[in-house]
Amino acid sequence: MPYNLFTSFARLPLIFRILIISLIFIFTFGWIVHIIEPDQFPTLFEGVWWAIVTAATVGYGDYAPKTVGGRLAGIALIMVGAGFLASYFVTLAAIAVTKQNDLLKGRNVFKGKKHIIVIGWNERSREILQTLGNHNKDQSFTLIDETLRLNPLPNMNVHFIQGCSNLDHVLIKANVFDASKVIITADPNKGERQADMGSILTLLTVKGLNPNVQCIVEILTSEQVANAKRAGADEIVQTNILTSFVMINSISSHELVTSLLDLLNQLDKRKLTFKPATSEITNMTFLELSQLLIKDSVLLLGIKRGEETLLNPPHPFKIIPQDQLIVIK
Incomplete structure (x- = not known):
């Protein structure tokens, strides 16, 4: 004894x-x-x-x-x-x-809920964390990266996890089970194909642990978009397509690209949002709804119907209950 x-x-x-x-x-x-x-x-x-x-x-x-x-x-x-x-x-x-x-140093387990997990540290993830953090002080974020040695944003509500994002124990430390969203950015230290393969592998690991969490994935090569969809991506951001669009149009019209970039800078304030179609606007035409919303200083850009996005659809396009309005407030 x-x-x-x-x-x-x-x-x-x-x-x-x-x-x-x-x-x-x-x-x-x-x-x-x-x-x-x-x-x-x-x-x-x-x-x-x-x-x-x-x-x-x-x-x-x-x-x-x-x-x-x-x-x-x-x-x-x-x-x-x-x-x-x-x-x-x-x-x-x-x-x-x-x-x-x-x-x-990213060794502690995150125990919060309803947080946003951002995977990969680069200028895009920095901008995401700073913008979202400034707009919502109560939102918690978890950053996962294997190249960093210290939390790059210690003064913000960002919990850092040091490790490889396609390993189960690293995602469990980030409490992927209670996360609201997961944002997977492309690794800038790898080639485009290798970066996409790493993003898809991370996506498979995340969905394997929590199939219901919403995943937004950055894909660099168009041939990997289908694989990302098969892996369970809810949203796919093709940054190379957006960059190519801007560069191509800058050749033919510099003023147009400058205006587009100015518009994107203004939208950085999160004025571009989705608004569900209510029963009051159901069966209204796009033109009628656009004129109605403009009185409240809300610009109607288009409609998201299922997987299809329609910008400024031709008249007479009618609103149905399942539609999502794309508006600028």
């Missing part, structure tokens, strides 16, 4: 072992001084109080031993108990520093 008790004690974390030893010394010496000097320490509580302030080297002086035996007990408590109590506070401070370092 004593061996089992000692074994259980030895398995406790260091901070708990030091705390238990300190408490044993405090209560023991508090009881001893109460026995030696019952007039000076009439109750056990006064003895324990004296032992605490003595071991902590505070020394209020409200209770002090008068006899030689009581003072010898005080000397022994300072020599032994104060060391353990100081060790406890030093260990507590070391644990706090270690926890902070682990948080910065």
